[in-house]
Amino acid sequence: MNYLRKTFSVILFILAAQIISAQTVKVTGVVTAAEDKLPLPGVSIIVTGVTGVGTITDLDGKYSINVPEGKSLSFRYVGYKQQNIVVKQASVINVVLESDSKMLDEVVAIGYGTMKKSDLTGSVTSIKSDALQKTPAAGLDQALQGRAAGVTVNANSGQPGAAASIKIRGIGTVMGGSDPIYVVDGMITTNISFLNPNDIEATEVLKDASATAIYGSRGANGVILVTTRKGKEGKTNISLNVYAGIQNRWKKLDLMHRDEIAKTLIALNNITSEKNFFKNYGFNKWLGAYRLGNSPYYPTLKSDANPTGIDYANIETDWQDEVFNENALIQNYHISFDGGTANDRYTISAGYFNQDGTIIGSNYERFTFRMNSSHKMNKWLTIGENASFNFSTGRNAMNNNSSPGASVLSAALAMAPWDPTHYGVGMVTNPYSMV
8 A cells, every 4th residue: 555655656746747847948048238239248037926036148148047838037137127028938039128217317427337326335426417407507516506415616706607616525635625526538637617518418426535446545525427428329319408698796785875975084084174164165175175185197176267177076976886787698509419320429519608797897708519429349349539629718807806906896895986987088187276
């Protein structure tokens, strides 16, 4: 009886093994990327619903796996859309994975290459091109203002096109300066003014000490990685970006007028004769006697003897209105062409930026041209170029960072309101005389 039971058990085991073998099929194939048709190594291939059954593609994107008939294969790769395929019989299944823009947004440049944000332990802030273009700015340094935590952007002056001062997590350095370095497509620079913000694809800010492991002591103040736009496979894309606007002074100071200043000066001097002189002879003669004196560099005052002289009593100049532009124009034009094939990519762009300062006489004008292309010769060789041309010109007004006597703004606050903006021809040839 025991012998029959053992024999029956062996027969059932053999039959079960044959049934399982008959239900398992072998699947092979190659996994490639949709954008460049190149094989993808390291793609995870998992049999859904079966624990512990899976494989990955080799360096050539090839795979081989035994799959229970009727089950699905799940193909997963970082930056690409997941694809599920039901297996019905032994066959060759070649899979083409399409890129997933949502997942690509989670990949950032870290100096060595790229990494998913979830796998990153260092402090990195990523700013996309759309965020940089929300604020009209001449350069990347100004566009970064308020876009990244721990990054402080301060304008050194209100001059059009003036570079901003960037501090990453405060001031601390071994190099004697406090500004970060910029790495544009792998090239290190300390001046970013040559780059048009419209040419930027993405920006990453390396804020912690790990930046020094990549760039040495130059990265002690932080590193700003800039990736410019590159052509993509497909038809040629033409992009045009245009904006224009006006700028105005934010606030006007409330200053004393002509008569208020005169009465204040007389009250401060507290001289009875001066008070009586002003009361009896009026503003013009008081100005000539107590403020202008006999200098030949002032015009002749209007009087009965000189009816054609200048009448200071009827002049009320607001010097703040005179030195500020009412509506300062800012405008930007940018056009780009990009496209390519599986092996060739190209991008060409040109930009024009013009900004008038809110102070008269100041302005900034810049023209940029950028071109890059690449050609894949074979699997291991790609050649190309990345060229930039920048021409800029500007005119600055003396500002408050200069000596107070030479500053336009401080001079506007100190100028007497009874002085005219222009003197007539021949008005300063004769000195004023009290005789």
